[in-house]
Amino acid sequence: xxxILQGAGAATALSPFNSIDSNxxxxxxxxxxxxxxxxxxxAGSDGTNNKTFASSSLIARRSDPLIPNAVATKADTAxxxxxxxxxxxxxxxxxxxxxxxxxxxxxxxxCVMGEDVGHYGGSYKVTKGLADxxxxxxxxxxxxxxxxxxxxxxxxxxxxxxxxxxxxxxGFLLLAFNQISNNCGxxxxxxxxxxxxxVVIRGPGGVGRQLGxxxxxxxxxxxxxxxGIQMVACSTPYNAKGLMxxxxxxxxxxxxFEHVLLYNLKESIPDEDYICNLEEAEMVRPGEHITIxxxxxxxxxxxxxxxTLVNKGYDPEVIDIRSLKPxxxxxxxxxxxxxxxxxxxxxxxxxxxxxxxxTAAINENFHDYLDAPVMCLSSQDVPTPYAGxxxxxxxxxxxxxxxxxxxxxx
Amino acid sequence: xxIWFARSRNLVSSLRHNLCTSTILIKRDYSHRPVLxxxxxxxxxxxxxxxVASLLRHESTAVEKQPDELVLHSDDQEEALQELDFPxxxxxxxxxxxxxxxxxxxxxxCYRVLDEDGRIIPDNDFVPVKEKLAVRMYEQMxxxxxxxxxxxxxxxxxxxxxxxxxxxxEAINIASAAALSxxxxxxxxxxxxxxxxxxxxxxxxxxxxxFGNKADYGKGRQMPIHYGSNRLNYFTISSPIATQxxxxxxxxxxxxxxxxxxxxxxxxxxxxxxxxxxHAGLNxxxxxxxxxxxxxxxxxxxxxxxxxxQFRSDGIVVKGQAYGIRSIRVDGNDALxxxxxxxxxxxxxxxxxxxVLIEAMTYRVGHxxxxxxxTKYRAADEIQYWKMSRNPVNRFRKWVEDNGWWSEEDESKxxxxxxxxxxxxxxxxxxxxxxxxxxxxNDVYDVKPxxxxxxxxxxxxxxxxxxxxxxxxxxx
Numbered sequence: 074x075x076x077i078l079q080g081a082g083a084a085t086a087l088s089p090f091n092s093i094d095s096n097x098x099x100x101x102x103x104x105x106x107x108x109x110x111x112x113x114x115x116a117g118s119d120g121t122n123n124k125t126f127a128s129s130s131l132i133a134r135r136s137d138p139l140i141p142n143a144v145a146t147k148a149d150t151a152x153x154x155x156x157x158x159x160x161x162x163x164x165x166x167x168x169x170x171x172x173x174x175x176x177x178x179x180x181x182x183x184c185v186m187g188e189d190v191g192h193y194g195g196s197y198k199v200t201k202g203l204a205d206x207x208x209x210x211x212x213x214x215x216x217x218x219x220x221x222x223x224x225x226x227x228x229x230x231x232x233x234x235x236x237x238x239x240x241x242x243x244g245f246l247l248l249a250f251n252q253i254s255n256n257c258g259x260x261x262x263x264x265x266x267x268x269x270x271x272v273v274i275r276g277p278g279g280v281g282r283q284l285g286x287x288x289x290x291x292x293x294x295x296x297x298x299x300x301g302i303q304m305v306a307c308s309t310p311y312n313a314k315g316l317m318x319x320x321x322x323x324x325x326x327x328x329x330f331e332h333v334l335l336y337n338l339k340e341s342i343p344d345e346d347y348i349c350n351l352e353e354a355e356m357v358r359p360g361e362h363i364t365i366x367x368x369x370x371x372x373x374x375x376x377x378x379x380x381t382l383v384n385k386g387y388d389p390e391v392i393d394i395r396s397l398k399p400x401x402x403x404x405x406x407x408x409x410x411x412x413x414x415x416x417x418x419x420x421x422x423x424x425x426x427x428x429x430x431x432t433a434a435i436n437e438n439f440h441d442y443l444d445a446p447v448m449c450l451s452s453q454d455v456p457t458p459y460a461g462x463x464x465x466x467x468x469x470x471x472x473x474x475x476x477x478x479x480x481x482x483x
Numbered sequence: 484x485x486i487w488f489a490r491s492r493n494l495v496s497s498l499r500h501n502l503c504t505s506t507i508l509i510k511r512d513y514s515h516r517p518v519l520x521x522x523x524x525x526x527x528x529x530x531x532x533x534x535v536a537s538l539l540r541h542e543s544t545a546v547e548k549q550p551d552e553l554v555l556h557s558d559d560q561e562e563a564l565q566e567l568d569f570p571x572x573x574x575x576x577x578x579x580x581x582x583x584x585x586x587x588x589x590x591x592x593c594y595r596v597l598d599e600d601g602r603i604i605p606d607n608d609f610v611p612v613k614e615k616l617a618v619r620m621y622e623q624m625x626x627x628x629x630x631x632x633x634x635x636x637x638x639x640x641x642x643x644x645x646x647x648x649x650x651x652x653e654a655i656n657i658a659s660a661a662a663l664s665x666x667x668x669x670x671x672x673x674x675x676x677x678x679x680x681x682x683x684x685x686x687x688x689x690x691x692x693x694f695g696n697k698a699d700y701g702k703g704r705q706m707p708i709h710y711g712s713n714r715l716n717y718f719t720i721s722s723p724i725a726t727q728x729x730x731x732x733x734x735x736x737x738x739x740x741x742x743x744x745x746x747x748x749x750x751x752x753x754x755x756x757x758x759x760x761x762h763a764g765l766n767x768x769x770x771x772x773x774x775x776x777x778x779x780x781x782x783x784x785x786x787x788x789x790x791x792x793q794f795r796s797d798g799i800v801v802k803g804q805a806y807g808i809r810s811i812r813v814d815g816n817d818a819l820x821x822x823x824x825x826x827x828x829x830x831x832x833x834x835x836x837x838x839v840l841i842e843a844m845t846y847r848v849g850h851x852x853x854x855x856x857x858t859k860y861r862a863a864d865e866i867q868y869w870k871m872s873r874n875p876v877n878r879f880r881k882w883v884e885d886n887g888w889w890s891e892e893d894e895s896k897x898x899x900x901x902x903x904x905x906x907x908x909x910x911x912x913x914x915x916x917x918x919x920x921x922x923x924x925n926d927v928y929d930v931k932p933x934x935x936x937x938x939x940x941x942x943x944x945x946x947x948x949x950x951x952x953x954x955x956x957x958x959x
Binding site: 221259 | 668733738760763764770927
């Protein structure tokens, strides 16, 4: 009923980002302005070892006050890009653990609950060592009932704690859907603002290595419609730690999507305290010809395809959207206005996935800037099969991405 | 006489052997009584000290220390000494294959203090209630009755869209609230407005929520009767059944972490115990050793589903032991019994850091809600019987009157005042303006995000362009 305005028009008027004209960002790793290049080893995510990618990522604001507006953070990046020459290298799951531990040190109200998160350290070791440090009550091993411990987290949050609820696999959180939709997302609203629910719900999701259909769910499709929650997806150790910390500090319920195959990514991250803005997308590789929007594991497939594309003479702009709800239409809009072509690469199913919503949002808001229809590469509408070859074909592969770009750029 | 005692002891022991679930026999220990009858009404601050708690400990808890016997080792004393080691501890074995029967030959008895005529049953075990508290309890029960009646009528007149009464459950509502401290956090289901009334929610505040006007603390976002008040430690009611039970475990967890002298108290009906969240909430609270008091209002009906179609167990109280939770069955229409039980349960929960389950037996006299006509599935004379002969308000009134604390005159004054106040509250709430359009988009998040700002702007423009399409008084 209500028309969504061409909101990007209103937003860009405010944006200092305009001053950083993307024409200046020619080669990906040589930009002097708001991007900094990083090299990191992708360990085992594609079954191939020792692939190195040059990638660039924005450094978010380092200071504590969290500014929700994606625009404001860009102003600081020039100043902060001279920071942290030193840093330390770690794996993505360690980055998550570091972020969680730092927040638990900082605020005694932060607690963790989930199955096997205590002395076992979590099924993906994200909570390793925390029970020893903070005790059995603050890092709580729960019986097996997702609806129960999610509900428990909500009740605890309404009385002042800041729980981090771990689903052993995102797919299991389908059992917690009632609590997440009817209570977590709603109670702040229906209570007239009297009760806040600052929970973080996190866990690994996505298609792994032959884990079968029930363990390969993409919950972001199902949750994206729930009003009152925020969703973010991490993809690098840097943004994993930053998003974890930001999510814990947020007053809203945040769902943090991790990916089963990305936990062993290694990267060097800054020593000092930093957070990543929850509503902000990440510019992975600036370019001119086409905007490729992706998130989580597909980012790596896209970057692999990007290598091939560059060799073929294309200049793709790759954006890791990171914020799944709400979309960072500001960053995305600016990119669309520059390249006029959009390809979305996701792991969700074709029907009702993040890509479907993003396609609709881009068409509604940036229709005038498009030279070609928005293309979306997603998984087929099938349960994820166990057999390795079949599983591989349900996930978007770099070759498909290359073909799609070639098609769009004709 | 002696022979009779000896025989009865054997009878009892063989009864216990044959009873296949442990029964909590409420033994009367006369040695404790002098302490109870002389203790005076304690203010809540004093009440919470462990010393006082031990004074008020009741026999039902002492009994609990007796080893509960499941019938399996009926005649093999020696075999009981041979034990097997399994995860979970040592367990004795038997070579006799015996199934635990699905039900006990005798149902768990119900704790009551007042008989049907409002007289204290002799040799009783209860927390005494002095005049001031008793009168206040009665007044609130009567006020709740008047409130239910008038709001129900208001719905029938079309002035509010929906209402849900607590008729027949006034004792549970008020007596449980009276037994708690204001710091105890209440997670209601939806048939417990009396708890909020006790804590100080005014009739005007109730009316405002039902009308969803600008003064409603919920800002017009929830159906009528979905009250909530963070100030009074009463969580906003959420429609889905039983979701509050795991949340109560979470509240208990939070209170335990912060070592607060308070507990979580949550309510559920007989029907709600079928939900998975009931199992989950109780199990978690037990494992976490969280200070939670679970109060189940077994009122016989879940809309049109009678309890015989809801579960096959002996009510809810027997389920407590399945989770390792101490439990009691109480006459929910007996205000003094409910008061004693909740008071003791609360004390146990806080001092021993454990959950407690109370099953309060009662009857849902009213319809499920204004969307229901219960005469369609139950006999009108059944309803009438419970309404007249088993009325908890009348029963308590008799006791209060017999003590000389209440008169006919007080009664008519209270009821007419309450009625007048309610009618005024309704009239005022009805006239009060409704929420502006901005409240549609506030509080979804702490700070309104871009997409909601856009949507709000879009809607605003639409309304301003065609104001005649919207009801008068609808403002942005």
